[in-house]
Amino acid sequence: MRVRGALILLVAALFALSLAVGPAGMAALWDRTGPMPLILWEIRLPRAVLALVIGAGLGLAGAAMQGFLRNPLAEPGILGVSGMAALGAVLTIHLGLATALPLALPLAALTGAVIGVGLILGLAGPRGGSVTLILAGIAISALSGALTALVLNLAPNPWAANDIVFWMMGSLADRSWVHVALAVPFIAVGGAVLLIQGRALDALTLGEDAAQSLGVRMPRLRLALVLGTAAVVGAGVAVAGAIGFIGLVVPHLLRPLAGHRPGALLPLAALGGAALLLAADVAVRVILPSGDLKLGVLTALVGSPLFLHLIWQMRRGRV
Amino acid sequence: MGIAVVIGATGFAGADPVAEAPSRVVSINLCTDQLALLIAVPGQIAALSELAFDASYGVDVPPGVGMTLGQAEDVHAMAPDLVLAGTFSGGAAVAMLERLGHRVERFAPEVTLDDIRANIRRMGDVLEQPARAAALVAEFDAGLRALQDGGRRPRAALWFANGYAPGPATLAGQILEAAGFANVAVEAGIDANGFLSLEQLVLLAPEVIVTGQPYPGASRAEDILRHPVIAALNGVAVAPVTDRDWVCGTPTVLRAVAGLVAIRRGLAP
Structure with a gap:
């Protein structure tokens, strides 16, 4: 409970900081004159809300996948789930569906993510051996990345090829309430579905047979995991691009604080994910105020060393 | 032609x-x-x-x-x-x-x-x-010469996909200046090729935002031009211009200048 309280305070502080950072300075927080209210309400607030919600979703999805596969390397970005979501989003945008029907964008990203998670769970099998899991992830990431780049290169719009870096690295720059409205409902529902799997994931640590004897229905758990993860990742990617490593870093850091119980880790990972993405989004604006440094640059800088560390530990049989 | x-x-x-x-x-x-x-x-x-x-x-x-x-x-x-x-x-x-x-x-x-x-x-x-x-x-x-009339110089922003905001040392910046506008990119310290974030643009509050025609299809880079805050800005004219008159430094830039002069003359004196 103490950990949770501390994380809530951290998230609140970072949320406030996110509202305070920008070229217009801190004054946007209290100045009620000129363009300042617009800057706070129309530019900074939707951005902070998206960072909070998408970060929470990614942390939660990472923790849930790791709990289900019983493997600390499982993460939507590394396993290509985010890449598949981006492919779905890019396809709807460039087929013109997203303009005709705005909801098509998150739905298509969600569909891409469902295919991604489905492929991963199918290929890795119920036990989720690390090598199979990572190899499947590499293949799916490469395929989705290549197809995304292909679609964007074939698009008639000369700026589309420019967008490749957005879809692969992610950014929250200049997103609006329109994007909040598109993404948040899906992430809320998907997140709730994942959160209530806590007890089943705890039971699963004893092994599949033991979990089943405790009343966990495996097919149902798998379905909930696939749909919950896909909704959370798909909606996030649809508006912010594929932001990697959050689902890897956050559960890894918080697992000891949750007593290594996957169920207890879920809410903590959501809070930690929100904190990490808010912090990363503040950092990109401080490092490059007028440009659009991609979030994935920062999360990968933090995440890849940790990933290497995890692999090193696995080799020595500590995980 | x-x-x-x-x-x-x-x-x-x-x-x-x-x-x-x-x-x-x-x-x-x-x-x-x-x-x-x-x-x-x-x-x-x-x-x-x-x-x-x-x-x-x-x-x-x-x-x-x-x-x-x-x-x-x-x-x-x-x-x-x-x-x-x-x-x-x-x-x-x-x-x-x-x-x-x-x-x-x-x-x-x-x-x-x-x-x-x-x-x-x-x-x-x-x-x-x-x-x-x-x-x-x-x-x-x-x-x-025929397009220059020495009137008031309204503050304008050149603002394209990804927030690209060319300064005075660019062809687009020169076109804007020749049409009798003051480029707000200068106030943000941009001399040649620069970018203005949405927030900087709102803060600079130009009278006119000169922007490109959207290309066919869609792109994340051009999303920024449709952000709701642009529509919420009071009294700011958004003027889409035809890119092809701006791409090359040939006498066709006179068409771009003429288009901007028409916009300027439509503003409050």
Whole structure:
């Protein structure tokens, strides 16, 4: 409970900081004159809300996948789930569906993510051996990345090829309430579905047979995991691009604080994910105020060393 | 293309003998395409780049002119006596053509209105049509003078996909200045190529936001132009302009200047 309280305070502080950072300075927080209210309400607030919600979703999805596969390397970005979501989003945008029907964008990203998670769970099998899991992830990431780049290169719009870096690295720059409205409902529902799997994931640590004897229905758990993860990742990617490593870093850091119980880790990972993405989004604006440094640059800088560390530990049989 | 027609009519009689001038000119860059078309006499140009044939750039290609992909192989096969290229395009193709012994003239992109005059004169020299080039410069200057009226200089932002905001040391910035606007990018410390975030733009509160026409299809880069906060800004005019008049530093930029002058005259005095 103490950990949770501390994380809530951290998230609140970072949320406030996110509202305070920008070229217009801190004054946007209290100045009620000129363009300042617009800057706070129309530019900074939707951005902070998206960072909070998408970060929470990614942390939660990472923790849930790791709990289900019983493997600390499982993460939507590394396993290509985010890449598949981006492919779905890019396809709807460039087929013109997203303009005709705005909801098509998150739905298509969600569909891409469902295919991604489905492929991963199918290929890795119920036990989720690390090598199979990572190899499947590499293949799916490469395929989705290549197809995304292909679609964007074939698009008639000369700026589309420019967008490749957005879809692969992610950014929250200049997103609006329109994007909040598109993404948040899906992430809320998907997140709730994942959160209530806590007890089943705890039971699963004893092994599949033991979990089943405790009343966990495996097919149902798998379905909930696939749909919950896909909704959370798909909606996030649809508006912010594929932001990697959050689902890897956050559960890894918080697992000891949750007593290594996957169920207890879920809410903590959501809070930690929100904190990490808010912090990363503040950092990109401080490092490059007028440009659009991609979030994935920062999360990968933090995440890849940790990933290497995890692999090193696995080799020595500590995980 | 009004200018081209006028020059074509007046300059033709006094043209230098085509016998000495290059007679199989191949241009592999959209901007040298346009400049060459304005200055060359009929029959001098053998081929132009692919983009010149793209209707969206509005280049009026005379019949009998071929198309090149701008690759060393197809240019060489045309046996040109002069190849026109831009300094930043087709680097490998240009190097290969020079190795194969072709005469290649490279034109730097025009950044100021003076660069436009200089490139017109240079094109006149390499095509050996200096009189036509001089007439075109005079025509350009007269057109520019006619558009300048010394009124109030409203503050305007040039703001394109990804928040690209060219400063005064760019062709777009010069067009904006020639049309009688003050570029707000200067206030943000941008001299040449810069970017304004949405927040900076709102803070600068320009009277007019000059922006590009959206291209067909969609892109995340252009999303920024449709952000709701732009519509929420009070009293800010958003003026989409046609990119093709801004791309190349040729006398066609007068069309871009004229378009902006019309917008300025529509503002409150």
